[in-house]
Amino acid sequence: MDKKEKIMQAATQSFSMFGFKGTSVDHIAKIAGVGKGTIYTYFENKEVILQEIIQALIREMKENAENAIGIDRTAFENLHEVLYSVLLYRKEHVLMIKLSQEVKEFATEAAKQALVQIEKELLSYIQVFIEKAIANKKFKECNPEITAFVIFKMYISLVVEWNEKRGTLTNEEVYELFKLYLMEGLVIKR
Numbered sequence: 001m002d003k004k005e006k007i008m009q010a011a012t013q014s015f016s017m018f019g020f021k022g023t024s025v026d027h028i029a030k031i032a033g034v035g036k037g038t039i040y041t042y043f044e045n046k047e048v049i050l051q052e053i054i055q056a057l058i059r060e061m062k063e064n065a066e067n068a069i070g071i072d073r074t075a076f077e078n079l080h081e082v083l084y085s086v087l088l089y090r091k092e093h094v095l096m097i098k099l100s101q102e103v104k105e106f107a108t109e110a111a112k113q114a115l116v117q118i119e120k121e122l123l124s125y126i127q128v129f130i131e132k133a134i135a136n137k138k139f140k141e142c143n144p145e146i147t148a149f150v151i152f153k154m155y156i157s158l159v160v161e162w163n164e165k166r167g168t169l170t171n172e173e174v175y176e177l178f179k180l181y182l183m184e185g186l187v188i189k190r
Helices: 003-018 025-032 036-042 046-068 075-092 094-106 109-135 144-165 171-184
Strands: none
Touching (some): 003 025, 003 036, 025 036, 025 046, 075 094, 075 144, 075 171, 109 144, 144 171
């Protein structure tokens, strides 16, 4: 493992345990077993380290999303699986949890920007998915940007916020609610 990778792993560990605010470059150097000057050889500051870590997390989330797609499923089923896998990853990843806590407790700007960047990338990914489904005549014509936003926020509500307040919904329960609200609608047709 090269020094840069060791530094990235040490920073991920420190940010996950102590948050961005509670992590110093000295602390990262100690965990990585390198001198503080070595860190500055690769990174300008801890904000840049966090940005690289976030980019790696985004790549990993996108890879998880791609792996969730099944060729034998409908576009709607695949959209559900993609969203569920990404949000489950986000909900269970230690660094993501710590950054979310830090934003709530301290409103740390770097942590806030990291979460905004992740959300922006996820929304873009969902938008592209919807655009492809529209082009392939799998989804109705709609504004993909707005639709991606609404779907993403609904999923966060069901997978993360509902869990925090009421209890965990299973993948199947989330899918049935997703299908009811977006495919079938609530109105009984007469």
